[in-house]
Amino acid sequence: xxxxxxxxxxxxxxxxxxxxxxxxxxxxxxxxxxxxxxxxxxxxxxxxxxxxxxxxxxxxxxxxxxxxxxxxxxxxxxxxxxxxxxxxxxxxxxxxxxxxxxxxxxxxxxxxxxxxxxxxxxxxxxxxxxxxxxxxxxxxxxxxxxxxxxxxxxxxxxxxxxxxxxxxxxxxxxxxxxxxxxxxxxxxxxxxxxxxxxxxxxxxxxxxxxxxxxxxxx
Amino acid sequence: xxxxxxxxxxxxxxxxxxxxxxxxxxxxxxxxxxxxxxxxxxxxxxxxxxxxxxxxxxxxxxxxxxxxxxxxxxxxxxxxxxxxxxxxxxxxxxxxxxxxxxxxxxxxxxxxxxxxxxxxxxxxxxxxxxxxxxxxxxxxxxxxxxxxxxxxxxxxxxxxxxxxxxxxxxxxxxxxxxxxxxxxxxxxxxxxxxxxxxxxxxxxxxxxxxxxxxxx
Numbered sequence: 001x002x003x004x005x006x007x008x009x010x011x012x013x014x015x016x017x018x019x020x021x022x023x024x025x026x027x028x029x030x031x032x033x034x035x036x037x038x039x040x041x042x043x044x045x046x047x048x049x050x051x052x053x054x055x056x057x058x059x060x061x062x063x064x065x066x067x068x069x070x071x072x073x074x075x076x077x078x079x080x081x082x083x084x085x086x087x088x089x090x091x092x093x094x095x096x097x098x099x100x101x102x103x104x105x106x107x108x109x110x111x112x113x114x115x116x117x118x119x120x121x122x123x124x125x126x127x128x129x130x131x132x133x134x135x136x137x138x139x140x141x142x143x144x145x146x147x148x149x150x151x152x153x154x155x156x157x158x159x160x161x162x163x164x165x166x167x168x169x170x171x172x173x174x175x176x177x178x179x180x181x182x183x184x185x186x187x188x189x190x191x192x193x194x195x196x197x198x199x200x201x202x203x204x205x206x207x208x209x210x211x212x213x214x215x216x217x218x
Numbered sequence: 219x220x221x222x223x224x225x226x227x228x229x230x231x232x233x234x235x236x237x238x239x240x241x242x243x244x245x246x247x248x249x250x251x252x253x254x255x256x257x258x259x260x261x262x263x264x265x266x267x268x269x270x271x272x273x274x275x276x277x278x279x280x281x282x283x284x285x286x287x288x289x290x291x292x293x294x295x296x297x298x299x300x301x302x303x304x305x306x307x308x309x310x311x312x313x314x315x316x317x318x319x320x321x322x323x324x325x326x327x328x329x330x331x332x333x334x335x336x337x338x339x340x341x342x343x344x345x346x347x348x349x350x351x352x353x354x355x356x357x358x359x360x361x362x363x364x365x366x367x368x369x370x371x372x373x374x375x376x377x378x379x380x381x382x383x384x385x386x387x388x389x390x391x392x393x394x395x396x397x398x399x400x401x402x403x404x405x406x407x408x409x410x411x412x413x414x415x416x417x418x419x420x421x422x423x424x425x426x427x428x429x430x431x432x433x434x
Contacts, residue, residue: 024265024302025288027281050302051344054288077341078288086340098264099306099348106303119310119351122381124334125343155282167299168265169282174301
């Protein structure tokens with residue numbers, strides 16, 4: 001697999017695209033691709049992610065630069081900019097319980113129409129949702145989520161695109177690698193083929209469409 | 219002892235040996251400081267780890283290792299990391315023995331509101347709805363009142379987190395348990411009378427016999 005520059009990766013994300021972005025409060029987010037999207041002045045993106053991090057950090061950079069029109073996230077409490085834009089009506093925010101968000105993305109990547117969960121029953125999260133009974137228990141029907149592009153980050157990649165994540169930086173990345181038409185990955189290091197033991201690989205490289213070049217070492 | 223320490227110490231007495239526990243951000247995080255001796259608890263964080271420990275010394279943090287609040291943590295020997303789907307499968311699937319969460323309001327049936335003040339504070343629910351719906355035991359750790367106004371109320375005025383009642387409510391004044399008979403007063407804080415607790419509570423409390431003082 002040939003690698004591309006961050007700027008080239010940003011060109012693959014058109015304005016108006018639905019984009020899944022890995023990371024949890026910026027931990028495990030694709031920081032170089034995000035910076036390139038800000039530099040390209042991307043517009044009107046729909047972002048599906050756990051959160052919008054903090055102002056100036058991770059997805060918070062996209063929010064601050066006005067790249068995002070709509071966000072489907074579980075939490076915006078750490079980013080006052082997102083909250084302000086939401087209350088001013090300049091950014092549409094759909095809040096989804098975190099476990100439901102993870103399963104909706106997983107379902108999208110696994111060819112399922114959605115998932116049934118008791119999470120959110122009787123709350124604001126149930127608005128517009130169908131309730132079904134299975135085995136005498138109520139569940140919300142939560143539809144699968146898919147995206148045009150997934151932007152993900154790993155600790156290590158090889159030149160087949162195989163990915164290994166680190167600790168809590170894994171989070172939504174492997175789920176999103178399954179759930180988009182085009183998957184763009186970046187890693188802290190790219191190692192030669194054969195270095196990553198097959199048992200250690202978290203995301204098979206065949207799922208990765210584009211791999212960012214190695215970070216420049218000063 | 220300040221109110222928060224009193225609450226955290228009392229909640230810590232609910233911890234059981236060899237269990238998986240999730241602590242919410244803020245006051246609930248303090249509970250980790252008071253784990254009773256000889257009790258081994260595995261702490262889970264929603265962002266994908268079991269077995270995290272205290273913040274490492276300055277300069278030894280790993281940027282890929284934080285808790286759900288984004289604070290640096292360490293990984294104890296035997297720690298395990300995983301993705302968000304696995305993390306919430308643990309929470310919803312009956313594998314999480316206990317969660318401790320902060321609260322804005324709890325109603326007379328023990329239902330919690332802790333994720334939004336419409337028009338003022340819209341942080342989002344994060345993992346709270348999954349935790350209250352899925353954990354085996356849900357303990358609310360919160361101050362009894364907010365600027366003098368009761369946080370334990372007959373009817374929630376804030377958006378509910380889950381229709382499933384919580385297991386236990388611990389404040390600096392009292393320990394309360396939702397039961398079919400209503401919100402039952404189980405313990406009083408040291409030196410606090412039943413009358414004082416009732417005066418600070420916006421819902422009717424079920425009181426059976428003498429209410430003992432909180433054990434420290």
